[in-house]
Amino acid sequence: MRLNKSDLEYYVGLYRKTVFAAALCYVRNSSDAEDISQDVFLKLFTCGMTFESDEHVKAWLIRCTVNRCKSLLRSYWYRFSEPLEKAENETYYDSGQTDGMLKLLRRIRKNNRITLYMYYYEGYSLDEIARILGISANTVSSRLRRGRSQLKRLLLDERNDLGDELQRFF
Amino acid sequence: MNYRDFFDEALSEAYTEAPVADDKEFIGTIYERAKGMSNKKEKVRQMKLTEITPEYVETKKSHKVFTAVAGVAGAAAVLTGAVFGVGWLNEHGGLKGPDVRDADAGYHSDIEPAQSAEETTNAIIASEDVRGKIEIEAAGKAVNGIVPMDETVVLDGEAVHFTGYEFDSAVVTFYYDIIGTTRSDIRPMGINGAVYGTAGGSPDNDSNMVKDCHGTVALYEPADTVRISFGRDLIDLTDKSCTTDDEAFAVTVHSDPDCVVKKAMLGAVENEVKTLIIDDAYVTPTHVTAVVNRYFKRPPDDLGKAEISVIMRDGTVIGTHMRSTITADDDSGLAWIVRKFDEPIDINEVSEVQLDECRLDSEEISSIYPDYFFPVTVPPEENRHYLTDAHVETENCDITINWLTFDGLTLRLQYDVTFKNGLPEDGTVPTIVPCGDNNIEPNISHGTRVDLLGTDGDTASCLGEVVYNRVMSGEPLKLRFRHFTREGEEELISFLDENVGMIVLEPETPDVPIAEYEINKEVSFKWGDKIPVESVTVCRDSVMITFEYSHAELAGKGFSLHDTYLEMADGSRKILDTIEDCGGTENSGGTVQTGEEGSKLWWHYELSEPIDPSAVKNIVICGELVYREGGEPALTVGSSFQMSDGTTATIASAQFDGFVCKIVWDIHSDDPDYFDKVFYTAQNGVETYHIKILAERYDGVADCATTAVPLSSDENGCTIRVIEHFLPTDDSDGYPIVRRVVDCSGEYRHTAGYITILLTEPSDTMVSTTVSDEVTGDREIDISPLGFRIHQQNSDYDLYANGTVTVTCKDGTVREIAAYTGGWYSLVSDEQLLDGTFDEPLDLSEVYSIELYDSTVVIPVRSGDIPEETPAE
Known part of the structure; x- marks a missing residue:
């Protein structure tokens, strides 16, 4: 059953940020993340699937986002093209206007990024992440460990002080 | 801060750095795309109904046989029977007789199925023996998409249920x-002559599938049979290191040789504007495959963005999905x-077939073709002169001349x-070359070519x-053949008169009507320049236009003609550079040959259809001024020049350190939206990146990369900074680099001038390490001071263009420096550059170490440097 306009507006309002964030974790640049968000919601709008709950939609969206990101990353042209936006961002960074978390996020390996994001930000359990990403719970666990380790190193390099709350995780 | 805050902040920054559309606009775009999808389907469906012939939907007999037995347990029997190659398969791998309907048929007695077909919903048990042995016989043309299947193969507890397939001899889709998992990691593998595989799917947690x-x-080339391997958890599906050990199972698919559905467009065409070559193309009802020579001028990363469409005989243009499969073979380029x-x-x-602006016609030839094949119109019989005894035998080949035509300008x-x-x-054939008295090509000819007739x-x-x-x-015309042999050697072949080593042809002047017109009028070109046309x-x-110019006024400049045509007495037009009246593409019917002799320039057009020269009433010449190699102005830092699209380019810097060459341009447009329009545009509803390259790649230049950054945009216009770098591979150590600057912003490319890049840093400062x-x-x-190169092989680390490097100086300071990058990746050798x-x-x-892409390079101490092992605290 195809979604109607109000359904789409509802889910865009509810999960657009989630989809964008998941895409950003994979592709590391905002324009591609925005493109992917559009593709994923378009797919939601046209797929004709019946969903049981909002959580069902959310998991479906994340899975679609991950698939779409993988497709993009696998594509030949993506591997060898440098989005113009990136160059813009680089200049942006270099000018000292920002020096924040997004840059750190981009430096974490993509598998670890998405796992960290889903665990700590979206609040999924290890098993849920494993099901959504199609990997084992052990793999989720090890990716979390690696991601934390990498983030710790990056944060230490960045600010020399993790703060008490983050320090507890390491 | 906690992790959630971390992501919150990162997301906030992401929204800020590239502001996203608000929800209303976002939803509106989705509606438009959904609407566009709907319209597109309707349009294509209508075309299919009116243009697809009934034979395309005919189910072949072999398919009927297959489906007849492929029910319930029969499916299991078919596949497992094929697996174990028992005697009920025919010589093509198909089924011999109806006795295979027994559910147990095909199993070796010593291999018991772990589950019965009933228990596993028609499942086939995938043992090791399954690999590579499932066969699907030809099922006719897959023009209407999918040939239905209803077969299930169980693998490691997960059942793969095949619902259909397409195989049209060039592209296979399953x-x-x-079932039994939400992992979509079972995919076809790109081995055994196949070039790529993709997979998609929607996980359904409820049904666990x-x-x-x-x-x-x-496929690399169309084939009647292909063996498709399926494996799991494959990241790079074209990884040549994949072996049959990685296979979960494999399926051999046959196409029916009587139902060849491909349309091969062999040959090669280069578009003068895009400098892109399509070597071959295959069109099937469902796909189009373009084989592109990616090393010829076109940056490889552009290929993935190229738009491919097919043009139907009625002029309808049918587009394809923008982002799709591309793969490359580095061995062949x-x-x-x-x-x-x-x-x-x-x-x-x-x-x-149209790839960007390059078009490849549907002329089909068999197994050999020259490097450049264009449609050929053979001159009519009445114009031919037949030769006898025009035969020569060489070590490699025999050549027989059958006939010639000559109109005074063009010899065929x-x-x-x-x-x-x-x-x-390689498709090489001997070509004819004119000879002078001393076996040196005379300057009276300015072009040769060869077309293959069959x-x-x-x-x-x-x-x-x-x-x-x-x-x-x-006048006598002296010719001989030149053939480049497989060994790469040039072989000059004389014929007829072995003493002279050449043939002397006397054109029969009375049979060659020629009209020569003295014009002596000036033609105005773009930007106000004028040039006198001397004669036509x-x-x-053939048609030849001769210009006479003054070196003093026009030295170093050249001209490009377009929209030039003959007005005939009957009112018709013979357009000299387009398809209509010249019978072929621009390259075949209106090949423009230019030359220079003294102060003359000439353009030569070959007509594929003979005309009556006396019936020419007028010739209309349109052209524009371009610069020619060798005479262009020298460009230096600070030089500005006007581009074809009206913008102004200024060279901001040009540096060379013996390793990396870097040029920075600023382009100013009066249009505040110029960057969005030119560098990131949506064409025909399909998003595409569109980058103009300014400094043309030359032989000896490797890995050009261009990055564009908008500097400012306001009511006064837009300024864009273009950063281009390349690593010269020619012997440039210690010498300045000289490169041609080409303006690609208009319909035609123009050489704006030459730029000399001086050595700004001694090349011995470069650091090379592993x-x-x-x-x-x-x-x-x-x-090097200006840049870097990373080469890695067999590494899972992706060298994405992340754009920054970390530099630790000897005084302890740490800096992040932006880096503009370009890359290259070999699917064959798994190399990344x-x-x-x-x-x-x-x-x-002054640098202690540089961290780039998770590698830290400590700069070695050099003589003259102060020895220092660690950065100061």
């Missing part, structure tokens, strides 16, 4: 659901770009070449052409 997977594999149509098309109605020679060792694979066994039928820059009435010579098969760790693997890294230029030059003597 449609399947994976992945629905609607589709795996596509495109070719890339295969595979695109899918929304709906099947009737390939019999396909006229041309038809000859057959019989190769003693079979048709050469092949018969080991014999190639060729049509060679020589064009001259003045009327050769009553119209022959039966680093290795668990994350990145082995890497070779070169660093990434080179970049720093936003600002580095003084390596």
